Amino acid sequence: MKPTVGYLGPEGTFTHEAACQMFSDQAVHMMPYPTIPDVLSAVDRGECTHGVIPVENAIEGAVNLTLDWLIHQVDVPIVGELVHPITQCLLVHPAQIDGPKEAWSRIISHPQAVAQCQLHLRHHYPQAQVEFANSTAEAAEKVSRHPDEAWIAIGTRQAAKRYGLHILAADVQDFQNNYTRFIAVGAPLPERRIPPGQWKTSLCVTLASDFPGALHQVLATFAWRKINLTKIESRPTKTGLGNYYFIIDAEMEREHVLLKGAIAEIEAFGCQVRVLGSYPCYRSQSVQSLSR
């Protein structure tokens, strides 16, 4: 049976682009879901073999919904990562393009997309009210259903094509080098033709309570083994103010003797360690050619 890949849809999201790249070597069935929790739940209950969701953006930072669902709500391993470039476009209904600039009354998009363009929007469309959508393509689809409204969706070039919209402006994010890290969760990924750039293991560490310097000791455990950490993020445990999980990405395979030793040592001084996944990391084809 063909693998089924759930992704944050509908068709034409950045996540859709990332999912197509991640599974480009393989015949798969792509299945859009309206929200990140819907993707993760579908994988958790076995409706999909894999799921693809955003986890971090270079401008806006962590996608907290993804982290919180991975920690609290589901038990699905991270099995791969793709870094994908983000080009934000302003998409409008073709019936509206002749109006004055001041007439645009509403800007609709995913909160991450709005945040990535906030300076541009304040400067060019201060009069427009902002409406959040579950995804950029959901916003594009909504604009396409309202030809009589002077609304702008922020989204992909693909969404413009798919929903018959006009691109009013492209590359409107406030900073260049706008990339998002997407993760695949679920069953192990089949080997790809391109070799991965690196291998990472994501850990969720709960510190021992009443242990001054516990975080310092956790970090020292990695440091003296020369294990490179690519990210550390804290998220509330949701049990009370001041209680955190630390999500730590280490640039090493889970089975490596040094990482196994580090995890054992951290556990030995009273912290809990949950391995969220150990996985190959890829860059989008277009990113590879940009960075050459």
Ligand SMILES: O=C(O)C(=O)Cc1ccccc1
């Ligand atoms: O809404 C989308 O298109 C997504 O895939 C989520 C997202 C939004 C903005 C930047 C990266 C990912």
